[in-house]
Amino acid sequence: MLEQNQIWDQLSLDKEEFTPKQKKIIAAAIEIFAEKGYAATSTSEIAKKAGVAEGTIFRHYKTKKELLLSIVAPMMAKMIAPLVIKDINRVLDKDYDTLEDFLRAMIKNREAFVEKNILLFRILVQELPFQKELQEQFLEHIAAKIYIRMEKVVMHYQEKGEIMVMPSKTVIRLFLSTIFGHLIARFFIVSSEEWEDEEEMERTIQFLVKGLSE
Amino acid sequence: MLEQNQIWDQLSLDKEEFTPKQKKIIAAAIEIFAEKGYAATSTSEIAKKAGVAEGTIFRHYKTKKELLLSIVAPMMAKMIAPLVIKDINRVLDKDYDTLEDFLRAMIKNREAFVEKNILLFRILVQELPFQKELQEQFLEHIAAKIYIRMEKVVMHYQEKGEIMVMPSKTVIRLFLSTIFGHLIARFFIVSSEEWEDEEEMERTIQFLVKGLSE
């Protein structure tokens, strides 16, 4: 079973809002959804794992889908947290002299986040293609915001001459697919014993810095 | 409905082996699996779309899962086709002078392949996390073979000084995630009107070449 404290802290949900049984339901649902996928998970299975009557699930969530969304939606909000810095320009000027420094901070931070939320991350990635509600939320609230913020960052480093002249859309795509590839290899493919974390991260950063340079 | 000829050609299945009803079943299954996912698709839905009685599906496939596998498995084989060249060394020596040429040929080829098989590609990517049988097949027959072949390629260009010294695993990871990111952006995210194919491909190639160079 999940160490539950983690979930509530990460999703910054007010722990008090949930009854103990509800917390068990959420924890159980996360584990099974991640393992089998939403459609292949039965509510009776969740109830059993949570040690709860099946009816109890439906006291708290009108439908099975509502349970899924209540779990995944807050996760999406948290994903863009590091980009919701109020004045990202100032941060860029002061905190990160070079693109390399910025990338290193970014990757470390997101890697830590995903590490603490692997299961939620899995569910999000796996269900995004099927759940219209998630897609809408993702496009409206997440993708748009990420894009606006990253465009600023890209232009900032293009002005400084660290990123070659190229449409920022393309830069963002190349950047995101490299990061995603890194995270997916790290958490879903390569077994953790084989993975040399520091070295791989440095190589990924070097690859990005060189690939994007003029 | 799919233009069906395509499927049989691409999967190099002997068209004669299938009854007309069976072909309709396969075509229908591909479309619905891709749209809703395997677990959320019912056999009755497939039967209806195929214009076939429910029982007919089970004449040809013992179970629903067998139907899925019979669709996805040949797809996996085809995916590695360009790497199953008998003597890849010779090809490298003669055909592609530079890494850039090799990458260009490779990406164009795979892009064409995925374009003709988007639906099958979707199903593969979406079901891989859930279907043990697919994972096994993928690891044993696909991933391993790809890895062996690509390692040769990587070492070949490392010797030529076009790729920096780095574990080939890492090179392959960086390479694949860039290509995958390219394909996913191309086929699943960016609307086809907005996508400037030639330019994006060139930028992706430049990014790879520079990122991997010494």
Added chain:
Amino acid sequence: MLEQNQIWDQLSLDKEEFTPKQKKIIAAAIEIFAEKGYAATSTSEIAKKAGVAEGTIFRHYKTKKELLLSIVAPMMAKMIAPLVIKDINRVLDKDYDTLEDFLRAMIKNREAFVEKNILLFRILVQELPFQKELQEQFLEHIAAKIYIRMEKVVMHYQEKGEIMVMPSKTVIRLFLSTIFGHLIARFFIVSSEEWEDEEEMERTIQFLVKGLSE
């Protein structure tokens, strides 16, 4: 929502006996039972409409059926009120010279009663076929009493030569179905704008008087 005073007055229930929440429960139950029928009404729906917790209903009524009976039973008692006159013979001699006068008074009185209790009347009529308890109550306490009283009335007017010689059972049946038909047309079928109350009532009375006359 019902104007609640009406209910308590009509049913001559001691208003003081009920807590405010209980009154809301009764009012809500009447409305929903009348609209959807007892079996298709859920206690949670009643609770929501009453603005009360689900448990509260079961503080006051052991079961859902007890709630129904507590609502409909007093209604039945009230229905026969005008016939529970202690010495109906005296009344007949003095108050109503002719059958016509008697019928007119009777119909006006019952029409007014039903008008003030349409919802309760609906529930009674709709549930009578299904609730054994109601049927028993109805047969023992209502039907029997009505019959005994009406038999006296019928014989009274037969002696006066205003009703033809015929078994009183048949007279009562013809009389009741005419009245019921009148009430049902008035309250359930014909829209109130189209209904010419005075005229229809007179025609119904004429029909009865003539139909029953020698």
Added chain:
Amino acid sequence: MLEQNQIWDQLSLDKEEFTPKQKKIIAAAIEIFAEKGYAATSTSEIAKKAGVAEGTIFRHYKTKKELLLSIVAPMMAKMIAPLVIKDINRVLDKDYDTLEDFLRAMIKNREAFVEKNILLFRILVQELPFQKELQEQFLEHIAAKIYIRMEKVVMHYQEKGEIMVMPSKTVIRLFLSTIFGHLIARFFIVSSEEWEDEEEMERTIQFLVKGLSE
């Protein structure tokens, strides 16, 4: 269990259209719906009584409500059969000299019909207040047609001086409530041993003839 032949004949349904199991389902549903009401009847109960798996019901009817409607709707059509005579005027001229003859024929015919379909009649009467679909069908296809035909009949006998001058709506209402009252007393209230059929019918006819006369 119902004698099944009756149902199919009465509803003039093509017996061949139904599988044996489906016929059992319909017969079982009719009995239980009539006894307990639609809402209080469970599909599992119907399945058990029909000797059929529960799933079988839903192969033939998408929902429980569809089962209900498929049973009651044809019944409504049959109810107005005797009025759907192509040229009702001719029939009136030739066949029935007096109102009394007409009424006698009519009542006997409908009594026979209801007798053969008591259960269906019960279901119809009991569910009409709750099922919007039934109400719509009833108003559009039944009530309107009945009204049009009966108006002709009423005017016919008014011209012959056998019915007093009065809005035909009112005549029809008085007529229908008397007939309904007769049928309900006959089939739902008075036990069959006590009911003197011929006599009661004659009295009802006399009552109507006199009540409606000038």
Added chain:
DNA sequence: GATGAATGAGGTTTCATTCAT
């Protein structure tokens, strides 16, 4: 090879009722 009726296990959801607070 093809059908489609039939199945029964299991799916999601509803519901009357209980009980600790």
Added chain:
DNA sequence: AATGAATGAAACCTCATTCAT
């Protein structure tokens, strides 16, 4: 008196699969 979380039985319905034709 009132709450509302919790229950578990049962509701309606879906589904993969079987089988006689």
